[in-house]
Amino acid sequence: MKKISIIIPAYNEEESLSFLFERLNKITREIENYEFEILLVNDGSKDRTIEIIKEQRKQDNRISYVDLSRNFGKETAMIAGLDYAEGDAVIFMDADLQDPPELIPELIKYWEEGYDDVYARRKTRKGETFLKKFTSKMYYKILQKIAGMEIQRDTGDFRLLDRRCVNALRKLRESQRCTKSMFSWIGYKKKEVLYDREPRVAGKTKWNYLKLIDLAIDGITSFTTSPLRLATYISIPTFIILGVYFIYVIAKCFVVHMAIQAFQAIILLILFFSGIQILLFGIIGEYLGRIFVETKNRPLYLVNEYNGEKEKNEIK
Ligand code: UDP
Ligand code: MG
Numbered sequence: 001m002k003k004i005s006i007i008i009p010a011y012n013e014e015e016s017l018s019f020l021f022e023r024l025n026k027i028t029r030e031i032e033n034y035e036f037e038i039l040l041v042n043d044g045s046k047d048r049t050i051e052i053i054k055e056q057r058k059q060d061n062r063i064s065y066v067d068l069s070r071n072f073g074k075e076t077a078m079i080a081g082l083d084y085a086e087g088d089a090v091i092f093m094d095a096d097l098q099d100p101p102e103l104i105p106e107l108i109k110y111w112e113e114g115y116d117d118v119y120a121r122r123k124t125r126k127g128e129t130f131l132k133k134f135t136s137k138m139y140y141k142i143l144q145k146i147a148g149m150e151i152q153r154d155t156g157d158f159r160l161l162d163r164r165c166v167n168a169l170r171k172l173r174e175s176q177r178c179t180k181s182m183f184s185w186i187g188y189k190k191k192e193v194l195y196d197r198e199p200r201v202a203g204k205t206k207w208n209y210l211k212l213i214d215l216a217i218d219g220i221t222s223f224t225t226s227p228l229r230l231a232t233y234i235s236i237p238t239f240i241i242l243g244v245y246f247i248y249v250i251a252k253c254f255v256v257h258m259a260i261q262a263f264q265a266i267i268l269l270i271l272f273f274s275g276i277q278i279l280l281f282g283i284i285g286e287y288l289g290r291i292f293v294e295t296k297n298r299p300l301y302l303v304n305e306y307n308g309e310k311e312k313n314e315i316k
């Protein structure tokens with residue numbers, strides 16, 4: 001029997017957990033022919049989350065948990081979940097039931113059809129402010145442009161991943177993680193499933209705008225080094241302005257027979273030296289970018305199939 005691990009990162013979710021277990025229990029008992037593992041990653045909760053999980057485990061041996069030493073953030077909790085999951089496939093889900101467990105049969109169906117990454121895309125987002133929806137939409141657009149890679153819009157972490165995707169993600173061990181862009185980076189056969197995003201069942205969102213901005217910046221900087229190229233780009237117009245102004249001053253000097261004035265000389269000097277400085281920053285940035293990419297130690301490529309057999313990316 002195939003095993004599916006449902007990975008649920010939880011941070012201060014004592015209010016949601018009872019609803020979560022109830023809904024999960026119902027749906028997983030309805031699905032036949034699969035064994036389920038419900039893997040909770042307690043991300044350093046300060047409330048009774050871990051006690052509730054332990055109690056639940058006594059009643060239901062399908063429940064297991066990883067208890068992190070402190071709050072590492074959802075991204076890190078997710079990779080911990082991947083490291084401990086035993087299933088042939090994993091499903092990521094939030095603890096607050098914003099991702100409806102009722103979608104699980106559909107995710108499994110497409111997995112059985114041969115898709116490796118079946119991701120749920122939000123049709124609607126209830127209980128979220130206009131500002132949050134708008135900023136999230138803009139962010140996806142910008143990230144996609146900068147990264148030059150297709151990033152699934154309106155898609156959270158709610159998805160089913162085949163074992164080989166899990167192993168691929170486990171190879172990406174950088175500490176500033178942006179899992180959303182990693183799902184795109186690993187590739188493989190993807191399938192979209194639409195759903196309605198529910199409001200939280202209980203408790204409060206763990207995000208605030210500062211945290212979201214951090215996540216957005218991490219997302220951009222962990223994916224691409226192009227912001228470093230900014231210096232190179234700025235130096236080019238600086239040199240163009242310098243050139244134009246230089247020609248103007250010299251021409252005036254010869255045509256009108258006017259001596260170069262002190263302020264003109266100063267402007268020329270400022271433009272020249274600031275141009276050189278920005279250019280040098282740009283060069284440093286280019287090297288820094290390469291070092292950054294190399295230190296991530298990612299595998300250079302991932303194989304889909306070898307001699308007709310699916311590559312599972314096993315870690316030896
Ligand atoms: N979460 C976590 N660590 C954190 C913050 C959040 O594991 O530091 C979990 C949280 O328990 C929930 C999921 O990540 O299961 C999504 O968090 P939340 O619902 O607060 O985010 P939102 O849905 O508002 O984007
Ligand atoms: Mg939520």
